[in-house]
Amino acid sequence: MQTVLITGGTSGIGAATARMLAGRGFGVVVTGRREPSAQLPPGVRWQAMDVCDEGSVRAGVSAAGELDAVVCNAGFGVFGSLEEVSLERARAQFDTNVFGVLAVLRAALPGLRARKGRVVLVGSLAGRVPIPFQVHYSATKAAVDSIAQGLRLEVAPFGVKVSLIEPGDIQTAFNDATDWGAPEGSPYEARLKACREVIHRTMAAAPAPGVVAEVIHRALTARRPRVRYQVGPEAWTVPLGRRLLPDDLALRLVARHYGI
Numbered sequence: 652m653q654t655v656l657i658t659g660g661t662s663g664i665g666a667a668t669a670r671m672l673a674g675r676g677f678g679v680v681v682t683g684r685r686e687p688s689a690q691l692p693p694g695v696r697w698q699a700m701d702v703c704d705e706g707s708v709r710a711g712v713s714a715a716g717e718l719d720a721v722v723c724n725a726g727f728g729v730f731g732s733l734e735e736v737s738l739e740r741a742r743a744q745f746d747t748n749v750f751g752v753l754a755v756l757r758a759a760l761p762g763l764r765a766r767k768g769r770v771v772l773v774g775s776l777a778g779r780v781p782i783p784f785q786v787h788y789s790a791t792k793a794a795v796d797s798i799a800q801g802l803r804l805e806v807a808p809f810g811v812k813v814s815l816i817e818p819g820d821i822q823t824a825f826n827d828a829t830d831w832g833a834p835e836g837s838p839y840e841a842r843l844k845a846c847r848e849v850i851h852r853t854m855a856a857a858p859a860p861g862v863v864a865e866v867i868h869r870a871l872t873a874r875r876p877r878v879r880y881q882v883g884p885e886a887w888t889v890p891l892g893r894r895l896l897p898d899d900l901a902l903r904l905v906a907r908h909y910g911i
């Protein structure tokens with residue numbers, strides 16, 4: 652049986668992926684800071700792990716045993732204007748979404764190299780087209796995109812396969828975990844409010860995380876997994892728009908979409 656470790660496996664995309672993989676015969680280790688309140692499905696076990704704490708990551712990866720694949724999925728968002736988001740909040744964003752990925756990969760790669768394993772990184776279409784007032788989040792996902800491609804080159808000779816998953820809007824608890832901030836009397840106030848409303852509205856209409864789980868399963872099982880997989884309602888429009896439209900026009904369309 653193949654064993655997969657999923658970071659941020661306690662809710663949303665990670666939990667849906669764990670359920671799907673276990674149902675298809677994988678052994679799954681879900682990790683997170685909080686112990687799941689509901690009973691885990693058969694084939695899934697929980698391991699405490701804070702991706703921002705290298706000691707916790709090393710202990711968690713070691714306790715998980717021999718791994719055939721790692722899905723780096725843990726992440727959250729920070730909302731606010733670049734001018735008003737403190738460097739402390741910005742660092743926290745990069746700490747989880749970028750350094751957390753690096754910590755898990757550093758801990759897991761020796762074992763994955765030995766077993767010719769797989770790596771799946773959960774990025775975001777926001778890594779290609781920044782979400783206004785989520786520039787820190789978008790920048791972390793652009794970094795994950797680069798990490799996935801560079802790592803793929805580094806580990807290919809060892810037989811390790813690396814793929815990036817780029818979801819668009821997916822209905823999860825992501826917005827509940829987002830650090831929204833709330834500066835009083837911001838010069839950006841009206842546009843922050845408009846943008847926040849669009850983000851909540853699109854999330855409410857977004858597909859369930861099972862669609863991403865399906866694509867992660869594909870990346871883990873394909874004989875030749877792709878470099879990147881887009882998934883969700885914007886899976887075609889964002890990459891196509893990015894390729895075909897001049898940057899200025901693409902960004903103006905983004906501004907219009909978010910009502911800013």
Ligand SMILES: NC(=O)c1ccc[n+]([C@@H]2O[C@H](COP(=O)([O-])OP(=O)(O)OC[C@H]3O[C@@H](n4cnc5c(N)ncnc54)[C@H](OP(=O)(O)O)[C@@H]3O)[C@@H](O)[C@H]2O)c1
Nearest residue numbers: 659661662663664683684685701702725726820821823825
């Ligand atoms: N939902 C979307 O529309 C969307 C779109 C594109 C990309 N994504 C990406 O998909 C991934 C999963 O997000 P989601 O939508 O499923 O959100 P979610 O339901 O809020 O899940 C986030 C997961 O990350 C874990 N996590 C957060 N900080 C952590 C830390 N320091 N250490 C360990 N685990 C941590 C959380 O577990 P604990 O709280 O227990 O630690 C939770 O299991 C994220 O990387 C997100 O950026 C989501």
